[in-house]
Amino acid sequence: MSHEPSARAPRLRVADFSRVLAGPYATMMLADFGADVIKIESPAGDDTRQWLPPTDALGASTYFGAVNRNKRSVVCDLGTDEGRAAAWRLATTADVVVENFRPGVMERFGLGYEAVRAANPGVVYCSITGFGAGAGARLPGYDLLVQAVGGLMSVTGPADGEPSKVGVALVDVLAGLNALSGILLALRERDSRRGDAGAVDAGGPVGGRVEVDLLTTLLSALTNQAAGTLATGHSPARLGNAHPSIAPYELFSAADRDLVIAVGTDSQFRTLVRLLGAPGLATDPRFLGNADRVRHRADLRPALEALLRTQPAAHWVDTLTDAGVPAGLVNSISEAFAFAAGLGVEPVVELESGTEPRRLSRQVANPIHLGERPASYRLLPPRLGEHAGAGWLEPDAHRAGGEAASEPSAPASAPGASSMAVPTSVPASIPVSPPALRRTEQDLS
Numbered sequence: 305m306s307h308e309p310s311a312r313a314p315r316l317r318v319a320d321f322s323r324v325l326a327g328p329y330a331t332m333m334l335a336d337f338g339a340d341v342i343k344i345e346s347p348a349g350d351d352t353r354q355w356l357p358p359t360d361a362l363g364a365s366t367y368f369g370a371v372n373r374n375k376r377s378v379v380c381d382l383g384t385d386e387g388r389a390a391a392w393r394l395a396t397t398a399d400v401v402v403e404n405f406r407p408g409v410m411e412r413f414g415l416g417y418e419a420v421r422a423a424n425p426g427v428v429y430c431s432i433t434g435f436g437a438g439a440g441a442r443l444p445g446y447d448l449l450v451q452a453v454g455g456l457m458s459v460t461g462p463a464d465g466e467p468s469k470v471g472v473a474l475v476d477v478l479a480g481l482n483a484l485s486g487i488l489l490a491l492r493e494r495d496s497r498r499g500d501a502g503a504v505d506a507g508g509p510v511g512g513r514v515e516v517d518l519l520t521t522l523l524s525a526l527t528n529q530a531a532g533t534l535a536t537g538h539s540p541a542r543l544g545n546a547h548p549s550i551a552p553y554e555l556f557s558a559a560d561r562d563l564v565i566a567v568g569t570d571s572q573f574r575t576l577v578r579l580l581g582a583p584g585l586a587t588d589p590r591f592l593g594n595a596d597r598v599r600h601r602a603d604l605r606p607a608l609e610a611l612l613r614t615q616p617a618a619h620w621v622d623t624l625t626d627a628g629v630p631a632g633l634v635n636s637i638s639e640a641f642a643f644a645a646g647l648g649v650e651p652v653v654e655l656e657s658g659t660e661p662r663r664l665s666r667q668v669a670n671p672i673h674l675g676e677r678p679a680s681y682r683l684l685p686p687r688l689g690e691h692a693g694a695g696w697l698e699p700d701a702h703r704a705g706g707e708a709a710s711e712p713s714a715p716a717s718a719p720g721a722s723s724m725a726v727p728t729s730v731p732a733s734i735p736v737s738p739p740a741l742r743r744t745e746q747d748l749s
Contacts, residue, residue, distance in 0.1 A: 318335070321402065322432065325352070333480075335373070343375040376686055378390075378689060388414060433445055434446070450518040451522070460542065475522045550566075558612045558620055573591070579629070580611040653669045656684075657684050
């Protein structure tokens with residue numbers, strides 16, 4: 305399945321220095337809607353190329369493949385002059401730079417924000433860290449570590465058991481989405497200032513800096529739990545699958561398997577107990593309102609589960625759903641894909657290579673739907689260095705910056721720029737106003 309955007313649409317060019325999950329997830333979201341993403345890897349490749357099993361049919365890591373489609377891979381050894389020079393050329397001709405090294409690493413390579421911005425004022429430069437650029441700069445930004453120190457594990461897991469992590473690297477994914485939002489906001493700001501000649505002539509930045517860290521991403525995502533802690537001064541305890549402020553809103557066991565029931569209103573509760581054959585529970589003083597049910601959840605849960613165990617879970621899900629009470633089976637991931645497909649939301653896309661040996665990759669579809677501008681699935685996750693020598697910096701009339709401009713000179717830390725260039729054959733669908741690069745690049749050349 306492939307949706308091809310118009311080849312005439314201007315392309316957003318992204319120099320992607322990020323690895324693992326947060327950054328690659330953000331850049332894949334851009335790539336799906338036509339951005340020309342150049343994945344810049346070390347000679348060893350992205351760490352996740354070695355994170356296996358599972359693997360695809362050709363033995364490649366599915367972890368890597370999950371967030372790296374629609375990208376082109378080049379190798380730049382930043383420990384060498386040639387590698388730094390090539391990376392410099394990519395960064396200073398890009399609309400967007402994304403990196404998730406520890407703070408200070410890109411600066412040591414001569415590729416920090418200030419250096420790149422001086423040569424490329426239109427750049428939107430996004431840095432993703434674990435704990436910010438201050439005292440936390442020395443800490444490694446691993447999702448599990450952030451889930452632990454950021455409080456998420458303290459509210460996840462059974463009340464009488466050990467703290468638990470979420471089943472996926474959720475903080476990384478959320479940080480990737482925050483990075484995506486920040487990049488798009490910065491691009492919008494860049495576009496809004498593009499016509500302000502005074503700001504450009506005065507040397508004001510046209511692009512901007514986007515900084516995202518995993519810790520504050522998680523604290524923000526704790527939403528109601530964080531707000532309650534700030535308001536009361538008390539940290540919430542683990543409740544297993546129950547909700548701290550709503551009841552019944554948790555996992556139950558039916559005759560054959562588990563299901564969840566998510567009652568959010570008193571009306572839904574009355575409907576629930578009527579369908580369970582116990583309408584009197586709705587008038588029980590312990591369960592009259594939501595606050596009452598939360599206080600007496602220890603009495604409510606066993607009463608409901610005893611009734612639910614009389615029928616299969618599918619019976620209750622169908623009955624409750626038809627009556628407007630939120631309920632669902634606890635699906636495996638395979639069952640979840642089948643469920644989504646049954647609803648007609650097309651959760652899976654297939655990508656096939658145009659070269660031998662033939663490669664086929666089944667991927668999760670992009671969840672964003674833009675009406676007349678659907679996502680475009682063009683390129684399989686790349687092999688390491690697959691696009692070396694493809695001509696990364698040749699003039700590209702369809703890039704977001706408009707007509708090609710001369711390249712900025714590399715700094716002393718990045719000598720001997722190599723002849724890499726960007727191919728022009730891949731269409732894209734993100735129309736972005738040209739950055740104010742042409743005048744500056746001509747001045748520097």
